[in-house]
Amino acid sequence: MTTIQDVAREAGVSISTVSYALSGKRTISENTRKRVEEAAQRLNYFPRAAARALAARHNEIIAVTTPVHSDTDRSAHMAFTMKVATEARKHNYDTLLLVQDDAVEGMRRAAETALVDGIVALDVDADDERTGLARTMKIPVVFVGLPSDTSGLTCVDLDFDQAIRVAIDRLIAAGHRTIGLISHNEELLKRGANFPLRIEHAFRQRCAETHIASAVINPRSPDAHDAVNQLLTTLPNTTGIILSSSHSVGASLLPALAARGLSVPHDISVIEAGTTPDASTSPLPFDSLPLDPNQTCPVALDLLVDLIEHQRKPGDIILVPPRYEDRHSVAPATDRHTI
Amino acid sequence: MTTIQDVAREAGVSISTVSYALSGKRTISENTRKRVEEAAQRLNYFPRAAARALAARHNEIIAVTTPVHSDTDRSAHMAFTMKVATEARKHNYDTLLLVQDDAVEGMRRAAETALVDGIVALDVDADDERTGLARTMKIPVVFVGLPSDTSGLTCVDLDFDQAIRVAIDRLIAAGHRTIGLISHNEELLKRGANFPLRIEHAFRQRCAETHIASAVINPRSPDAHDAVNQLLTTLPNTTGIILSSSHSVGASLLPALAARGLSVPHDISVIEAGTTPDASTSPLPFDSLPLDPNQTCPVALDLLVDLIEHQRKPGDIILVPPRYEDRHSVAPATDRHTI
DNA sequence: CTGTTAGCGCTTTCAC
DNA sequence: GTGAAAGCGCTAACAG
Secondary structure, eight states, rough: OOOHHHHHHTTTTTTHHHHHHHHHOOOOOOOHHHHHHHHHHHHTTTOOHHHHHHHHTSSSSSEEEEETTTOHHHHHHHHHHHHHHHHHTTTEEEEEEEEEHHHHHHHHHHHHOOOEEEEESSSSSSTTHHHHHHOOOOEEEESSSSSSOOHHHHHEEEEEEHHHHHHHHHHHOOOOOOEEEEOOOHHHHHBBBBHHHHHHHHHHHHHTTTTTEEEEEESSSSSSSHHHHHHHHHSTOOEEEEEOSHHHHTTTTTHHHHHOOTTTTOEEEEESSSSOOTTOOOOOOSEEEEOOHHHHHHHHHHHHHHHHHHHOOOOOOEEEOOOOOOSSSOOOOGGGGOO | OOOOHHHHHTTTTTTHHHHHHHHHSSSOOOHHHHHHHHHHHHTTOOHHHHHHHHTTOSSSEEEEEEEEOSSSSHHHHHHHHHHHHHHHHHHOOEEEEEEHHHHHHHHHHHHHTTTSSSEEOOOOOOOOHHHHHHHHOSOEEEEEOOOOTTOEEEEEEEEEEHHHHHHHHHHTTTOOEEEEEEOOOOOHHTTSSHHHHHHHHHHHHHHHHTTTTTEEESSSSSHHOOOOOOHHHHTTTTTTEOSSHHHHHHHHHHHHHHHTTOTTTTTTTEESSSOOOTTSSSSSSSEEOOOHHHHHHHHHHHHHHHHHHHHSOOEEEEEOOOBOOOSOHHHHHHGGGGG
16 A cells, blocks of 8 residues: 555655645645656555545545335436435545435434535435434435425425426316326325325315316326226316326326226326436326436535535525426317217 | 543543443453443444544445446346445445446545445446456455456356246246247347346257247337237247346236237246346236345355455355246147147 | 553644 | 644554
């Protein structure tokens, strides 16, 4: 292992000069800077992370914690996790992965031992164990997702409220007056995941405001047939669907509707909302207001790095506005019953 | 921040006694051990990771590197990544996540700065850039997957050869004499992923040995219809299929066969092989010889930790035997053409 | 069984 | 513009 001592000797300068020449934290004459750099190169020198961390009192590492329940969409979570790691690198941080049962305990451990400088929390529940921890920890935490009590926390998320409102209004503008929400299954809700609740609440509220006939369906199977049957039983003359459910429900929606003699968008219009597309498959053929890691994670990291490096105060809640992707799955409403 | 000094003072012992009492690395009288532990508890003491790492010359951190191409199955990769992290914790290691373009460069950086003690490489290509690095690095690397040149490397993977052989032999035992392999798409092969090559090679070889009529299909679309059409064109009287393709192809195989009037297992028997199930959906209804992270990752971590802690020599290649999961998708062959 | 002490390799005052 | 030196907080000889 070559150390800063070796480089200092090779370059004929002191170790502090090497340190400063390499970090650029104070002005060094062009000449010695070059000498130091060449010496470092020659000796293949790289500063030892642990030594640097001990002296500088920060590690250039953040942690990402994701509990990952059995029912969480692993593809979406991988997308978020990777995006966090990729964005962290842009700020020169590495990313420690704290998963499953270690998501909470690991968060505590990493903070207590000062293993990491900050934390990004993914997969946030309404009543998330990590919120309590975050409030008492000495290192900053940014939540990607909204717990129900956000006081004293820094959070970033898609503006689900607005996404739902935009979706409903779009359907209304096309003449639809009977709209169903195909939401997540009840296990997810029971577990305390917050965003489905927010979506359902926003949906009910907007439908009430606009006097739209509506129903919220929680599929009982990974196949959309059950959801479609439930919906058409509850609301037989549905002409608009807002889809905010698991990937498998979404993928089987078209065949399930076809089985009832309904085609999209001729008989029924569909808008997907608050859902993360799977990059390895082609997107579902529906207009969409996606929950996109590319929108939220960069913001989360800017915030976190700011919190770490400028010791700002936590407490920001940033709701990212949704983006509308048109895939021609919305058409003017027709009254199927008069045909 | 409370330090080991504070604890030593509080407990009325020296700092080395605190260190040893807490690490258990030498015998300490029951009495003082208790005093130290209580003092640590009272002061809420946790050893600073960077200081420990600098003094002890290891960090208790490993890295997992996964390039993650646009076509990689994110769900499967998340499963592997998480399993590595979970297993690492069992050995008391934390896991650093090196993804995408940083998978290679990050690996170099993490090793050079001694940020991590060892590395697990996922998503291994036939001619993987990381193999060269691994051979010259001072910290151990374990590959989960097989590159084409494994000399000097430590690797763990499913025994794809045997999986394919078992699948073929099972079909043969049921009387099938015409078998198709629905493999991965050509992009994946072109990119250099190794396991599809291994699978196709094993398939061809075993079919030749057993004088079975066979065909290898690389689907050109994420839907199985194309693959089924290709297969039935090439090999019209196929009665057995070995499925080793993307999740979307697998999920649409049943409808695609149905569209040709074929049902499983009545008309055609199907065995899935070398494929990672998605935990958030129910498994495909086919007999399967899965590529299961639970089988390979624990072995990889045992190996890696052994390499780190007992400075053993690299060079082990461990092929995990496949497990057969019966879902009744194999039935005795019938000659469709005589019906 | 316990204490003393010399580092681990770097950053960062403080002094020139 | 550069150097000397004091730590950062811990581990692990070495000594008793």
